[in-house]
Amino acid sequence: MSMDAAQYGRMFVPKLYTVLRGGYRWTDLRADAIAGLTVAIVALPLAMALAIASGTTPEKGLYTAIIAGFLISALGGSRVQIGGPTAAFIPVVFVVIQKFGFGGLILCTLLAGLMLIGAGLLRLGTLMKYMPQPVITGFTAGIAVSIFSSQVKDVLGLRMESVPAEFFARWSAYARHIATTQPAAVALAVLGLAIIIALRRWKPNWPGFLIALLVCTGVCIAFAMPAETIGSRFGSLPSSLPVFDFPRIPFERTFELLPSAFTIAFLAGVESLLSAVVADGMTGGRHRSNGELVAQGVANVGAALFGGLPATGAIARTATNIRAGGRSPVAGMLHAAFLLVFMLLLTPWMRYVPLAALAAVLLVVAWNMSEYQHFRHTLSAPKGDRLVLLLTFFLTVFFDLTIAIEAGIVTAAFVFMFRMADAFEVNSGIKLIDENGDDRASGADPTQxxxxxxxxxxxxxxxxxxxxxxxxxxxxxxxxxxxxxxxxxxxxxxxxxxxxxxxxxxxxxxxxxxxxxxxxxxxxxxxxxxxxxxxxxxxxxxxxxxxxxxxxxxxxxxxxxxxxxxxxxxxx
Incomplete structure (x- = not known):
């Protein structure tokens, strides 16, 4: 059935416009400002840690959180979505930078952004909810394992030039350099983990990540601990506004980068819509999935043009925004503004942050991302679902995220077809699929x-x-x-x-x-x-x-x- 232009256009109206048109009061602004500040405090250490884990410099993560975070909130289809860099991108971004340099990542992010815009305009946002849960759980848990393994170097303070992208090569390199373990780095990582875990148990509303970084930095300075810091590895961070400044883009390698760009677009689309669904469950609202995809695409293009990383909706930061009282997209826009202020004022002090403390933050992120309870729960599902889960998980960890997603979806499709064939044979004569699209099932009792x-x-x-x-x-x-x-x-x-x-x-x-x-x-x-x-x-x-x-x-x-x-x- 065709859709008229007005109805089509309404799918892409930003929630910000809807909120402002309905009336925006001073009390709303105050609530959004408090929520935006709370989320910015949480996002500050995460943005830097995610950028370092991705194989680039800390300010790239801050640029992404500021530019993409602002655009996602301003243009998105969710009232309370918070966007920025997320842990899901770490494995693919790390590999792209190693193979093609940072210019290749810029091109990859641009392509991914255009793909997301195209997906939204083609109304493919509704298809994202048909993603099999075992595939999502499998690659999410696999990404968590990859993040954990990528942080061993900084947790142990190993003296090695670089960390290989491949899983086995990475652990082989760790084994060769294990004798270079630095007790100071291990002590700071353990201290950071202990603080985060303790605060989550006894003071869950406190910004555990930021407090852990502050304490670890203070201890490192006070005792002159010989641990690597942001400054010792990356030098001084820029304390200026993000500008159009990025490396030469290798357009001649566009075809080679298409699979990675597709993976980034896929992850951004799935994670942003999952985050929006979680937000709907917490607030009782309804997001516009296709409008959200277009906003994610624009945000990724914007982040790339300012030399940033891929971005998407962040489930944990979105939940923090809701719990802090965020009422509208203004909270997400203010979160980006507060991050910009932090970057301009606190950059000179960020150079003293020990990398072991940032690694501790990412270890907690990896643990949260693993969703081991969902993983264990899915292992009790029928054999086909277990096969999809484990296949996606192991391919993500040991091979490549793109291959893992493709293989997981294809396998899930075959499992589904097998089930449909079996169900048709057993349930001969029962209408299995409602062909007219009516939510009211045709088999319903008319006297019900x-x-x-x-x-x-x-x-x-x-x-x-x-x-x-x-x-x-x-x-x-x-x-x-x-x-x-x-x-x-x-x-x-x-x-x-x-x-x-x-x-x-x-x-x-x-x-x-x-x-x-x-x-x-x-x-x-x-x-x-x-x-x-x-x-x-x-x-x-x-x-x-x-x-x-x-x-x-x-x-x-x-x-x-x-x-x-x-x-x-x-x-x-």
């Missing part, structure tokens, strides 16, 4: 709504709940103007479910819990019931019930409503 008590809503889904359809569950609660007290999800016509489907059910359950809604799932068939139990969804306590059929679901809903009324009457 008339039988529902007040305060109860129900929805019947049909067909396999796999990675291609799982995202539709996230939209169910948005269809009700007034949130119900009890929500019945009828799954009698769902023949199979995979890890992404279970993940979608957990997301739906989390949203129901936040809104005080009891979720009842009725009629699970044998395969979905086995997978759900195997992956531990039925172990969740409170707010979730499994029943055999719709009649049992109605009886349970009435019991829950009566129990709630009696509780209110007693409290009164």
């Amino acid at each position: 709504r008339a039988r529902l008590p007040e305060g109860v809503e129900a929805f019947q889904i049909s067909g396999p709940l796999f990675f291609g359809a799982a995202s539709r569950l996230d939209e169910l609660l948005d269809q009700f103007f007034d949130p119900p007290q009890v929500f019945i999800l009828r799954m009698r016509l769902v023949p199979i479910i995979d890890a992404s489907g279970v993940h979608a059910l957990k997301t739906l359950l989390d949203r129901c819990r936040r809104r005080g809604i009891v979720l009842i799932i009725s009629g699970l068939q044998a395969q979905p019931l086995e997978v759900v139990r195997k992956m531990g969804l039925d172990l969740h306590e409170g707010g979730l019930h499994f029943v055999a059929d719709f009649e049992s679901a109605l009886q349970l809903a009435e019991t829950l409503l009566d129990s709630g009324k009696n509780t209110k009457a007693t409290d009164a």
